[in-house]
Amino acid sequence: MPLSDDDLRKYASEITRLKDALQQILFGQEHLIEMVVTGLIARGHILLEGLPGLGKTELVKGLSKALKLENKRIQFTPDLLPGDITGNPVLQETPQGREFVFQPGPLFANLVLADEINRASPKTQSALLEAMQERRVTVLGEAHELPAPFFVLATQNPIELEGTYPLPEAQLDRFLFKLEVLRNDAATLQKIVTGRELGVEPTLEPVMESSELAAIMNAAREIYLPEVVANYIARLVDASHPGQSKTAEGIKFGASPRAALSLASAAKSRALMQARPNASFEDVKAVAVPVLQHRIILDYNARIDGHTNRGIVEALLAEVPSQALETPPTIKETAEV
Amino acid sequence: MSESDKATAWKRLARLTVLRFNTGWWFERLAPLLVAAGLTAAIAIIFLRARVEALDWVPVSASAGGLLLLCAIGAFFLARRRFISTSQALVRLESRLHLKNALTAAENGIAPWPSPPAEHRVQDGFAWHWPRLLAPFGIALLVVTISLAVPVTRVEGTSELPPSEPLAWEQMESWLETLEEEAVLEEDATKKFRDSIEALRERPEQEWFAHSSMEATDTLRDSLNHEIRQLATETSVAQRNLSALQAYSAQMSEAVKAQLGAEFSEALRNLQMNELSLNQDLMQALNSIDPSKLGQLDSLSSEQMKQLQEALKKLSDACKQCSGNQPGLGKGFSEDETALMKKILGSCNKPGAGNCNKPGQSGITRGPGTAPITMGEEQRLNTDNLEGVQNPDFSNALPADLMGLGVTEHEIDETLTGPTAAGALNSNGQGGEAIWRDSLLPEDKAVLKRYFK
Structure with missing residues (x-):
């Protein structure tokens, strides 16, 4: 059953609103925003690569605000362990006695920002594999479903930089897009300097409910x-x-x-x-x-x-x-x- | 414009694209067939022009048309698997017009048909490649035109040369004709040999030069030659003795006369036994001569004797002429060969030809020629006594000069190289050298060499 013209126009309009909202917080990166939204609608995880300070994290945060989705940020470091992102069972006192209770890690969110993913050790990077593909994590043999929708937007610095571990090919294959974040030109920089203040996050009103996003994603399949x-x-x-x-x-x-x-x-x-x-x-x-x-x-x-x-x-x-x-x-x- | 009108318009454009594309493939497959057909037609035309005085154009045109039709059908079957459909043409159109596959979606009922272009020209991005398209036609036409224009020699039936027969037959017939011209032989004296030659000639032509035929020919020629030589010898003896007895009978002793007479009689007997028998008149005249009475009695008049001697001499000359023309039968050098020998011998004692008077010694002028002229006597350079030159000043010694001798020890490289076996070095070195030897593939090494060059 093909989509009607009205449906198509409605979904396209909502997507345009989302893109416009993102352009409010990230100037001069229209193509990047277009691609990120495309990846999002295609239910894909996205890997953003670029030098620090180009707005990768801001884009992901803006996306979570605009979509009104729960977002978590994980700053990957060389000493980060897999349990730190998936969650760990913790021994707790319960009316039935002491028992292990699973404490969800930061992966349990709709939008996970894996910042500087290539600074973590390969073991920790691999912990993301199951989450990205199966959209669940398994701890001590027990599988825990991740919330829907679940997106991983990872940022990485170019691998030539010191202290980075290249992502394994299997994990790279699970990212729908790898987008390069390029530096802005002088005119865009001037706009940023004029409109922003260091340390003050831009405010963004939600433009879409999660149900609307789900409808758009379903429509894309049609x-x-x-x-x-x-x-x-x-x-x-x-x-x-x-x-x-x-x-x-x-x-x-x-x-x-x-x-x-x-x-x-x-x-x-x-x-x-x-x-x-x-x-x-x-x-x-x-x-x-x-x-x-x-x-x-x-x-x-x-x-x-x-x-x-x-x-x-x-x-x-x-x-x-x-x-x-x-x-x-x-x-x-x-x-x- | 309604949806159906749009669909019709787009499909019409697609069909035009299909027509052009498929025709292009048909022409592509037709090209080699056309050139081949042109060459075939040209060869056929040249063949016909060489044999037929005036070409009948109706069957020629019909054949050419049939050939073209065959080519066209063959090209169609060869090109058919590359033909495209209307759907593929629609994809081509939407791709060229940047319609984002709207035509395919419309054809599948997913989306409405877009408006067709205002201009009805097909915008499929295809254009005829005229040189490629026309070249085969041009080549075929050119070849046929050349075949019609090029001058052709008419072939008039078969003109096979008569087969050549063995030379020996002709030679034998020539000998027999020479003998017959002298009119001193019996009329049928040569018949036996002529019959034998004819018998050989009547054999199939392909057998003339067969081994058996050549053997028979050689035998026949040897036989004829033998008879002719014997005839020549006996007539010569008869004529010589007859002349001697006639002229010098009075001065001869009886013994000599008897010997000459016996020789004459022997020659006559041999002449009677010869296959090439003399004619009856001559034989009777010779038989009537009594050699013992020659010079004493006028048994024959001098005129008759002279005629008889001339007849014998003519026969003897004719026989010598016949046998003298055959090489390898002891005749000595022919006149031509003698002239050649004289020519060769006459060149003796000329510069570079050697000395004929001193066989095997070579001539005085043989060799590289006269020694070059020198402008005076050579000086004696006193190179017999060589003296060594010593230079005690080592500061100016050349690098290769021996400056002294001493006793030193060998410098031994004490770097650990590990145990070796069969001359192979087990140590692969350290660091980059080990990586270079163990890890890198030849292609990697080549790349690195190229990179750091």
Whole structure:
């Protein structure tokens, strides 16, 4: 049952309000906000990478305020233990005697801000795996469901910095998007300096109830994914594997099937944000870089030659045509208008 | 515009795209067939022009049309699997017009059809690649035109050359003709040899040069040659003895006359036994001669004797001529060979040709030629006595000069290298060197070398 035009317009309007609200607290990062909202609607976890002080934490806090969701912040440090984020059983006096009672950790929130996730040890990083994939944590053999919706928005500093541990590939694959937070230009900085005061958090009124967010997320699933678009996604992901395309010569390991699912989900979300009943090639191209760039692993030669994951994904987009149509040599392609 | 009108408009545009795309593939597959058909037609036209005076254009045109039709059908079947459908054309259109897959969604009933473009030109981003499209037609046409324009020599039936027969047959027939021209042999004296040659000739042509045929030919030629040589020898002996007895009978002793007479009689017997028998008149004339009476009695007039001698001489010359033309039968050098020998021998004692008077000694002018002229006597350089030169001043010694001898110990590298086996060094070094040896793959090493170069 396709979505009606009215539904599409209503959901798109609500999403626009959310984006506008976020732009009130984070100036000059329209594309970043667009992508974060897209990831949110696609029920994905997001990894934000950028230097300190660029507004990553502010964005997540603003998102929780605008969505009126319970949010927790975990500052990852090298001595942080898995139990510190999942929660621990504590011995308590009860009418029945002393017994262990589970004390939920900071993961038990709708929106978890995992700040500087790559400063924690790999053991602690891995503790997030189950929470992100299964949306539950298991402590002493007992599974505890996490509240719905559950999103992890993690920030990390570039791994070249001192005291960072690169995230394991399995965990990276569980992030829908990896977004790079770039520095602002001078005009935006001037706007920030003029409108903000150090140490004073900007106020933001909620623009959406959690039920409305759930409806939007459900609507995104109803977006029609044409067969040709699904075929494009499949060819794009397949081309990321060594030997499947010219660009993949510099790739050691390609993207997983989860990457294909993520591409489809993100493309649908983007279509809903634009009030369209169907996903398109353009949607896939728009979300391909944040979806794929952290899921492919470059080989040694490519890294030495200065290739980046982003550049490789962009080369893949240029190499793989949206439609698998082999044009005869008797016909030539004209320039696009 | 209603939804159905929009759908119709978009599908019409899609069909135009389908037509252009599929026709493009059809032309692509047709191209090699067309060139091949052009070449085939050109060869056929040249073949026909060489054999037919005036081409009948009706069957030629019909054949060309049929060939083109076959090519077209073949190209269709070859290109068919690359043809696209209207749905694929719609995807192409929406992709080129940035409609965000709206046409596909509309075709599937998910979304309404967007408004078709105002201009009805197909905006599918395809354009004909004219050089590629027309080149095969041009090539085929050019080849056919050349085949029609190029001058062709008419082929008039079969013109096979008569097979050449073994030379020995011709040679034997030539000998027989020479003998027959002298008219001193019996008419059917040569018949046996001619029959034998004809018998060989009547065998199949492909067997003329077979081993058996060549053997028979050689045997026949040897036999004929033997008969001719014997005829020449006997007639020569007869003519010589007859002349001698006729002229010098009076001065000869009886013994000599008897010997010459016996030789003459022996020659006559041999001539009678020869396969190439002399004609009856000549034989009778020779038989009527009594050699013992020659020079004493005028048994034959001098005129008759002269005619007889001339007849024998002519036969003898003819036989010598025949046998003399055959190489390898003891005839000595022919005139040509003699002239060649004279030419060769005449070049003796010329510069670079050696001395004919001193076989094996070589000539005075043989060799590299005259010694080069020198401008005076060579000076004696006194290189027999060599004296050593000593330089006691070591400060100016060259690097390789020996400056002294001393006794020292070897410098031994005492760095721990670990136990070795079969000449292999077990220690892999430390730090970066160990990583370089143990951890890095050849391609990694190549990259690092390139990077740090």
